Amino acid sequence: MEQQLEKIMPEDLARTFESAYHVLIQGDHDHIDDLLRHGGTLLKKAAQRFTPTQLILGIAAIAAVGVVVVNRSLNQGDDAADDAGTSAEPVKEPKAKATANKGNQENKGSQEHQGH
Numbered sequence: 001m002e003q004q005l006e007k008i009m010p011e012d013l014a015r016t017f018e019s020a021y022h023v024l025i026q027g028d029h030d031h032i033d034d035l036l037r038h039g040g041t042l043l044k045k046a047a048q049r050f051t052p053t054q055l056i057l058g059i060a061a062i063a064a065v066g067v068v069v070v071n072r073s074l075n076q077g078d079d080a081a082d083d084a085g086t087s088a089e090p091v092k093e094p095k096a097k098a099t100a101n102k103g104n105q106e107n108k109g110s111q112e113h114q115g116h
Helices: 010-025 029-047 052-084 095-114
Strands: none
Touching: 010 029, 010 052, 029 052
């Protein structure tokens, strides 16, 4: 029995890339379900033409993207939680001035040791 191969349509690629754009670039995690559905459909159609090795590598690539998405979303949550409890502003002192002040402090310390 010959199995019918489903053709990969341009719409399949477009939907998958659009969902990936929303999730990975814009950070809109409401589209994760769409990305998984469209990516799964595309992978199912492509898997009919893949060798077992190519199929394993494709699944590994999808898993790696999933890990990156989860890691990025966790890091965004941590940054927001760290900043939420403080009202402190970051110090905006120029580095050149900070280096000059450090040099002056070292000169004072050496003068004190010399007995001046």
